[in-house]
Amino acid sequence: MMEKLKKIRAGDVLVVGTSLVVLLIALVWVGYQEPLVIAPKDGFVSKDPYVLFSIEKGSVLLIDETPSFESPVKYEIKNQTIIHLKPGVYYWKVLGVKESKVRQLRIDSLVDLQLREKDENYQVINAGNDELKVSFKESDTLLRTQILGRGESANVSGNYVKGEVYNE
């Protein structure tokens, strides 16, 4: 009888012990599986719209304009992925076995106008990273305005060309 009880107790210890060991190993393993974010650092600010994401132990990158990630864009990521982002503030996190903490980055808009001579006319080119509203004036008189996408050009009229970020 005593022998049987001893066997049962040994079984109990084995079951509880195994459970604890499994849990412990799982917890330690999961603890080491948090995605390792190498770049960009939290609070990253740039005027270059191409952002390098360098990540280990992560498979999905979530980027959203709100920190609550209500409608994120999901990207498949390898160790290094470059993603083109329009100017703005973004929140991002990485999903792997575990989820990384939420980080923030900002792409500053760059208003850059280039004036070139082409075919006996002047052309203005949007060399920045955002959509621009370009105004053409002749001695303070507004002749016209035009919306130029990145890399787009327009013939110049008047003697004054002003570019600013276009807000719909």
Place this chain on the structure above:
Amino acid sequence: MNKKILYFVFVIFVLIELGEFSSALGITPGASGADYVAGGKESFTFTIINSEKTAQEVEIDLQGELASNMAVDKDIIEFAANEEEKKVTVTLIMPPSMPPGLHKGQLVATQKKSVKSSGQATIGAAVAVAADISFFVPYPGKYVEGKLEVSGNEERKQFRIPIINRGKETINKVSALIVVYDKNQNEIVRLNTNEISMNPGDLREISALWNVNVSKGKYLAKAVLNYDGEEVLLEKEFEVGELELELLDLFVKDFTLGGVAKFNLLVQNKWSEPILDTYAQMKVFDVAFNELADVKSALYNIPAGEKTTMVYYWDTKDMKEGTYEANVLLHYAGKKTQQDVKLQIGKDSIEVIGLGRVIGSEGKGLGSTTTILVIIIVFLVLLNVVWFLILRKRK
């Protein structure tokens, strides 16, 4: 006679000079903002960019509603040749009282004159670039601003409403009722969004999904945004079965620098009918945004729902190894979509940078591995508990 020769030489010289004419000016960031604090002081630093590194003078000016509340630390900036950027700081003194809403001023940088290496001042239009400086005075009580956005395909539409709390008070409950109407104003469906709470200044989003069960055409969504009993009406027209070509991938195989590169552009027709006479265009620029190439594909007819690889060729003769800016444009049915990328050109490869592989854009989601792992652990623990209890009972 000598005068005529001299005049001719002068004209040729001027023409050569004009032929080389180019100028550039930039400013970053293009917009800056602050929270309104009555009587508060805020500083903003902007970078003026002389991207062509020419010697030039730039005039700094303040314009707009807030011009009289702002001061700038420089009126004139002088760039020497090879100087690329200079900083300007604007100090804004916020008035002690302002009506609620958005208040804006501008920092404007204007080329005064540019001087070439020969010492000749250039002529032509003056280039100016402007950056917005703004703050928002919160509305008393509760006030939100929202915008209705519709995305998705023919089978499922997502209605998203990004909302910003522009009031001084916390809003406990924000939600919306979205009603979809057809072109004859017949009600099609009513959808309720999720409900959230918002602190002053918060930017959040509410949304609703609709499993589309109507024919193609134009529809109108009206959202009644309700925040703690106050209501705002938002509207957005959208199409079911709209024409859409999605750019999925762009790659080059078997390339040698100096040869003709074959670009493969994988696109998907997300419409329910064929998209006819569509073509791709790629413009390549150098660092100074000089256009190096403008190439186009042939015309393609893409069947409904199908993926097609559009091909275009670029002769890389005279190109050097390096990274170049490029715009990839898809032209279809009077529409144009643009994707900016970088081309990293090597001796025997062209890598397209910046596309990223999008695997979804709707709803939240956790990594599947996490879910599987949690299930396995819970299962193992439960199994052991059950086993333990059975053994106990046997005892």
